Amino acid sequence: MNKNEAIIKLNRIAKGRFFNMGYVSDVPLTAKAKKEGIIVTKKTYGTFRVGINRLNTKAVKNKMAQGYVPQARKWGEYLDGSDRILTHTDKEGQTKFYVVLHSTPNHSKVKYYLNGNPIKKDVLASTGYVQNSYFNKLSEKPDTITVNLANISFIDKQGD
Numbered sequence: 001m002n003k004n005e006a007i008i009k010l011n012r013i014a015k016g017r018f019f020n021m022g023y024v025s026d027v028p029l030t031a032k033a034k035k036e037g038i039i040v041t042k043k044t045y046g047t048f049r050v051g052i053n054r055l056n057t058k059a060v061k062n063k064m065a066q067g068y069v070p071q072a073r074k075w076g077e078y079l080d081g082s083d084r085i086l087t088h089t090d091k092e093g094q095t096k097f098y099v100v101l102h103s104t105p106n107h108s109k110v111k112y113y114l115n116g117n118p119i120k121k122d123v124l125a126s127t128g129y130v131q132n133s134y135f136n137k138l139s140e141k142p143d144t145i146t147v148n149l150a151n152i153s154f155i156d157k158q159g160d
Helices: 003-011 031-036 058-065 121-126 132-136
Strands: 019-026 040-049 085-089 095-103 109-114 117-119 144-148 152-155
Touching (some): 003 085, 003 095, 003 152, 019 144, 117 121
Antiparallel strands (some): 019 040, 019 152, 040 095, 085 095, 095 144
């Protein structure tokens, strides 16, 4: 999806409204896989919210009651007048755009692809192509995630 199209669609979503979105991300590869020209992607389809204060969500309030201290984002600046689009200039001086998504109680669907072919996560883990640390992540769902606008494949329910 084009960056400008994504910004327009995301800005049309009312604050706090639930919407569906899909995005694609690259999976970190081992040196062996890179040398062999292996490509591994992860496609995520989920229900998200934008434009809300995460400290007011039930999930974060429950965590805070148990001693959790929310961390402030250490990178990126909100686009002027936006409560959902971040800009970030990387080390090479390129500016990239991201959307801040808030998770919902719904579970996202995740599919992995090895050189364009679907593959199960456990089978992928056994190939030796993906860095082991990738599979050692916590299974707990994050409260917020940031997705590069260039990685968005679709945004649903905007009233096009």
